[in-house]
Amino acid sequence: MDTRRRCLCENPPEDAVLHLCPSSAARSSAESRSTINQVDYGGVPTRAFLRERLPLLGWSAAAKVGLTRRRVAALTRRDALATEDRQRLELMRRDNDLARMPYRATEHWRRLNSQFDEWFHWEGIRDVELQRMNQFFASPLPTDPKVLRYAAWMLYRDIEKRDELGLLDRIPPTISEESGRTFRFDKRLVSWDLLISIDHLYTMHEADPNVLTAPVVFVELGAGWGRLAYALRLANPEVTYVICDLPEVLLVASRYLPRVLRNETFYGYEHARLIPRLTRDQFLASPGVWFLAPQHLERFDDKTADAFASVASFQEMTKEQVDSYFRVIDRKTRGIFYTLQLRSASTHGLHLGEIEALDEYPFRPHWQRAILRSPAWSDLYFETVFRISTEPRTRGRGRRRAAGRSADAEPPRKFNSAGQAIRQQ
Numbered sequence: 001m002d003t004r005r006r007c008l009c010e011n012p013p014e015d016a017v018l019h020l021c022p023s024s025a026a027r028s029s030a031e032s033r034s035t036i037n038q039v040d041y042g043g044v045p046t047r048a049f050l051r052e053r054l055p056l057l058g059w060s061a062a063a064k065v066g067l068t069r070r071r072v073a074a075l076t077r078r079d080a081l082a083t084e085d086r087q088r089l090e091l092m093r094r095d096n097d098l099a100r101m102p103y104r105a106t107e108h109w110r111r112l113n114s115q116f117d118e119w120f121h122w123e124g125i126r127d128v129e130l131q132r133m134n135q136f137f138a139s140p141l142p143t144d145p146k147v148l149r150y151a152a153w154m155l156y157r158d159i160e161k162r163d164e165l166g167l168l169d170r171i172p173p174t175i176s177e178e179s180g181r182t183f184r185f186d187k188r189l190v191s192w193d194l195l196i197s198i199d200h201l202y203t204m205h206e207a208d209p210n211v212l213t214a215p216v217v218f219v220e221l222g223a224g225w226g227r228l229a230y231a232l233r234l235a236n237p238e239v240t241y242v243i244c245d246l247p248e249v250l251l252v253a254s255r256y257l258p259r260v261l262r263n264e265t266f267y268g269y270e271h272a273r274l275i276p277r278l279t280r281d282q283f284l285a286s287p288g289v290w291f292l293a294p295q296h297l298e299r300f301d302d303k304t305a306d307a308f309a310s311v312a313s314f315q316e317m318t319k320e321q322v323d324s325y326f327r328v329i330d331r332k333t334r335g336i337f338y339t340l341q342l343r344s345a346s347t348h349g350l351h352l353g354e355i356e357a358l359d360e361y362p363f364r365p366h367w368q369r370a371i372l373r374s375p376a377w378s379d380l381y382f383e384t385v386f387r388i389s390t391e392p393r394t395r396g397r398g399r400r401r402a403a404g405r406s407a408d409a410e411p412p413r414k415f416n417s418a419g420q421a422i423r424q425q
């Protein structure tokens with residue numbers, strides 16, 4: 001069989017990132033199709049093809065199609081290692097071969113020689129910290145799963161110091177070890193979602209220990225799959241956890257949480273949406289997890305929530321929207337308000353009129369700030385906790401009473417299609 005024509009997909013080399021297989025490569029993209037077309041199927045791939053593809057394919061893939069290193073080197077650009085360095089390398093290798101143990105390279109390192117030859121040929125010695133050799137030494141690529149493990153370990157160690165309620169022992173991740181997305185540290189199984197959720201909870205605990213220990217009404221706006229609800233229900237079985245979210249994400253949470261929180265009570269959307277008035281007493285008498293839409297917050301009695309939380313949600317809204325939500329939060333909350341958001345809109349780069357930065361957040365002057373900092377795991381976010389008065393606001397009471405409505409019952413604002421408030425006369 002002519003090895004130059006064989007499709008390596010039938011027998012892919014273990015160390016090849018891609019195969020020299022015209023058919024599979026051609027499927028991958030239009031760009032690669034045009035490159036593959038340059039291959040002379042009757043003989044030798046073109047110089048242009050090799051120059052572009054060989055760094056990805058590796059020497060062994062080239063060898064499988066019958067190309068010797070010398071031939072490849074002749075066909076591609078010159079050795080990136082300076083002649084002087086190449087000579088020095090050969091000299092050092094000869095000397096090392098003659099040395100006794102423990103000075104001689106072990107078998108593993110002798111095998112690595114050809115890997116180094118490849119790296120030197122293609123990359124030479126330039127920005128070493130970025131070069132492929134260093135991915136094996138010190139700096140894994142950002143996409144390497146090791147990077148998440150490093151981050152998880154550091155956050156785990158940080159939480160461990162603050163874990164006065166033993167949450168790391170009491171709350172398992174919702175995913176199994178077989179998923180490959182958990183980490184076992186000190187016999188405890190953790191996931192990234194679990195760690196950041198416990199981190200949020202301890203930040204709230206600093207401002208108000210009741211959140212984790214007492215019967216409280218906890219409202220979350222934009223809960224995602226419900227990771228915080230999951231962690232808090234297991235940390236504090238007396239909590240009534242009310243999730244208010246947009247339809248798609250609310251659907252996910254209402255499907256997933258009952259699967260991972262067995263023997264819990266859930267108040268489904270179909271039931272909850274029909275209740276015209278939602279009181280604090282009613283919530284406290286019904287611990288478990290409630291699913292509601294954001295607009296249902298209007299049906300809550302004032303000062304219903306002992307804690308109101310929202311994570312990574314306002315960062316995707318306009319400043320006017322955030323302002324309106326803050327008005328609702330001010331009215332409906334009697335305890336703490338926790339929020340964690342991106343410091344700058346340039347991080348997500350949506351450019352759809354989102355609130356720009358931390359200093360644009362319309363936090364109310366009468367809220368008492370307890371915490372403002374970056375969370376333990378990222379400088380890109382801020383987390384803050386406010387204490388909001390248990391009493392409804394009374395400013396301008398006389399004037400507004402005369403007008404027949406309470407100080408906080410401002411009419412709902414109108415918005416244009418870009419989500420900006422329309423000024424009303």
Ligand SMILES: C[S@@+](CC[C@H](N)C(=O)[O-])C[C@H]1O[C@@H](n2cnc3c(N)ncnc32)[C@H](O)[C@@H]1O
Pocket residue numbers: 221222223224225227244245246249294310311312313314316317
């Ligand atoms: C980036 S996700 C974060 C989810 C979750 N808090 C977490 O950290 O895992 C943003 C959340 O905000 C919610 N959200 C976005 N716009 C919203 C709006 N106008 N009203 C209520 N929730 C909204 C989304 O549905 C989603 O749950």
